[in-house]
Amino acid sequence: MxxxxxxxxxxxxxxxxxxxxxxxxxxxxxxxxxxxxxxxxxxxxxxxxxxxxxxxxxxxxxxxxxxxxxxxxxGFSDSHLHLIYYANTKRKVELSQARSIEEAISLCKAQLQEKSKEDGWLLGCGWNQEDWKVPVFPTKIDLDKISQDIPIAITRTCYHATVINSKAIELLGLNKEIPELSNGIVEVDENGQVNGILRESAQNIVWNYMGVPTLEDLKNRIEDACLDAASKGITAIQTDDFETFTGDTIDLIIKAYHELVSEGRLPVRVYQQCLLRTPEKLQAFLDKGYKTGYEFGLYKIGPLKLLNDGSLGARTAYMREPYHDDPSTKGVALYDPEQLTKMIKMGHENGMQIAIHCIGDAAIEMAVNSFEQVMLESPRTDPRHGIVHCQITDINLIERIKKLNLLIYAQPIFIRADKNIINQRVGEELGSTSYNWRAFADRNMHLSGGSDCPVEKFDTIPNMYCAVTGKNPERDSDPAWHPENCLTVDETVKGFTWEGAYAAFQENERGxxxxxxxxxxxxxxxxxxxxxxxxxxxxxxxxxxxxxxxxxxxx
Ligand SMILES: [Zn+2]
Incomplete structure (x- = not known):
């Protein structure tokens, strides 16, 4: 200490x-x-x-x-990322640079032997069909061109969908029986055959099969990932790790961080965003004596993290109106309003800070309604609850967030890929008030910056560039996304330093x-x-x- x-x-x-x-x-x-x-x-x-x-x-x-x-x-503070997911991606084929399915296939082919030797699987990550010349979701047919003998699973950049090849389908038994899932979909083609696309919790079928690393492996992966973050100027992170592996690995993860602290091997400050989706999981966690603020050197327990919807790219962000480019869907709510209120109430009354993933305006509105109800019923001084992402907004919604003093965990770097799809997904009018960091700053709201790594790289500098310019750092000749909604340099720096500390109740210690x-x-x-x-x-x-x-x- x-x-x-x-x-x-x-x-x-x-x-x-x-x-x-x-x-x-x-x-x-x-x-x-x-x-x-x-x-x-x-x-x-x-x-x-x-x-x-x-x-x-x-x-x-x-x-x-x-x-x-x-x-x-x-030092830079990244207020929302997934450190251990990132660590795991280092052993995967990185597909974010692919600009077509053909490029993705050849990247996988080139690394097939090298990357599959640890456990016999070839894993890939980071692809986004919106970056491709022909923006079509891949299927098993594409992946079978890489290998018919080695099982393959490639995860979309949003982590809400994974595509597998025929060998993986066979190993997982999905050619024999398709499980019914409450929060996920195993997609089938027009003949009723599994097409290789696994959405949301259906992805766990793969991860369950693959198992978890040893404590020592996990420690090495965490230390290595933290050093990568430090090389980008990051000195403190908030990380959502608890569902990196399937099964109950919370104790394993906390133990890995504790041992790294004891051994002087944790290179940056870590504030754990505790993804505990059900009352039972939250209760079990509280029963072990954990709550927001529990501190072990550089490692600290942060907020209860809840997921309220999916992603804009996959059209699973939960919207008030049907998608502009697919009127058959409004996306996916992962809770109904009563369930969400129950989770928030339980966390709030047990001393947890709460941070909720909400991307679509309906998901944000639902969270605001629940927070409003709970905070009115059980007032608590300075709980610092907040909304992670908070992307699709109108001014009325922003005013309501301000009134509740909720923190915003923003990822300006998302504009890199999303600026091409926002208007398609939600239409120009709602688009013009979305990703609206200016509106948050003008209202003196608490706005911290993060990368959601490995969704995006955790490099803070390009992230800051997006916040200031609204441009894609890789294609700066492209038009900016609503420059009037951008931040000043000073606001941006504050968002990646002091606000990051504030979001972790550490503004008197750092920032x-x-x-x-x-x-x-x-x-x-x-x-x-x-x-x-x-x-x-x-x-x-x-x-x-x-x-x-x-x-x-x-x-
Ligand atoms: Zn995230």
């Missing part, structure tokens, strides 16, 4: 462990917005000031790190470069506030520090 340094100790003069000097710090602390140097003792910032002032504190043992005049910010806070910082190649907007995406992360320890350096 960290020990906070008192003002007396600072005035009395203490030995500094590390001094970071010759930097261009933008502290995000209004009392002291700019500085050249920062002194750190036991992981805590003890002084922020000029090179002269701070270097004068150095003693023989003090480590001095020259930042070469580079720009530095509080700005201030005396008494953890020395979590990032050094960048350029001054984010000075470069022209279109060059933000090219900024490089040069160094990342957590508790004053350098976790990544390219200086």
């Amino acid at each position: 960290m020990v906070k340094i008192t003002v007396d100790q600072i005035i009395g003069g203490i030995k500094m462990d590390t001094i970071f000097y010759n930097g261009k710090f933008r502290t995000m602390d209004k009392m002291n917005p700019e500085a050249e140097a920062v002194a750190v003792k036991d992981g805590i910032i003890t002084r922020v000031g000029s090179n002269e002032e701070i270097l004068a504190l150095a003693e023989a043992h003090t480590k001095k790190v020259d930042l070469e005049g580079k720009f530095a910010l509080p 700005t470069i201030s005396v008494g806070k953890y020395a979590d910082m990032v050094v960048l190649s350029e001054d984010l506030y000075q470069v022209p907007e279109d060059q933000i995406k090219d900024i490089q992360v040069k160094m990342t520090m957590v508790n004053g320890e350098i976790k990544y350096s390219d200086l």
Whole structure:
């Protein structure tokens, strides 16, 4: 555990462990917005000031790190991602770069032997048919062109659908019997044969078959994934991990994080978003003594996470009106209103913060109704409940969210792929008030930024570029998505630093470069506030520090 340094100790003069000097710090602390140097003792910032002032504190043992005049910010915070899913994707064929089914097939073919050797399966992830020349969902017929002998499963970027080949269908017994599922679909073709597309919980048929890793494997995967995050300037994450594997692996996951903390091997701060879909699962979790705020060093239990709908790409986001491009559906609600209210009430009354995945306007409205009812019945001081994604909105809905003081966990990087489909899915009018970060900022709502990695990469810089410009960082000549709904650079930086800390009840411990806070910082190649907007995406992360320890350096 960290020990906070008192003002007396600072005035009395203490030995500094590390001094970071010759930097261009933008502290995000209004009392002291700019500085050249920062002194750190036991992981805590003890002084922020000029090179002269701070270097004068150095003693023989003090480590001095020259930042070469580079720009530095509080470490980036990613308020919603899936760390262990990301770790698992590292052993999968990455298909997000494919621009056609043919390209996806050849990527899989090229890595067939290498990537299938661990357990005999070829897994792929990250594909999005909306990025393809012919935007058609793949089926087993496409995957059979990769292999007829090795089972294959490729998961869509949204994680709401997985496609498998004939060998996998055979191994899973789906050619003999198709199970009835409450929250999932095993799709069949016009002849009643399984076509390889598994939606929502039907994907678990594959993951159940594949089993879970050992504790040591899991620890290695987590540590490795956290180091990747640190290399992108991230010093704190909120991660939703509990359903990464099928079966009850919550104890295994928490144990892996605990052991990494004990061994000094957890590179970044982790705030667990606890996906517990049913009252029984939540009760079992509470019975073990866990609740929001439970702390084990760098690992902390965060909010109860609930999933209220699917994704816009797969047309499973739950909408008030039928889809503009498919009037036969309004998407999928994963709870009915009474069930959702019951879950929220239970979490709320048991001291859990609550964060609900809602993408469609009907899903958001349902969550707002439930929050309103529960918070009125059982008032609680500062619960910091919130809505994850919160994409399809109108102004009235935003006003209601504001009234309840709900946090928004936004993913500006989603605009990269979604800007091509928003108007198709919901029509121009509703589209123009959706992905509307400006409306949240104008109302002084709590808006934190995240990547939903591995849905998108967790690189914060391109994510910030999207928030500021509304453009696709990979195709910046394409028109922007409603630039009037974008954020300023300062609002964006706040969203990826202080607001991330606030969303985790840690704004007094991190989120700005201030005396008494953890020395979590990032050094960048350029001054984010000075470069022209279109060059933000090219900024490089040069160094990342957590508790004053350098976790990544390219200086
Ligand atoms: Zn997510």
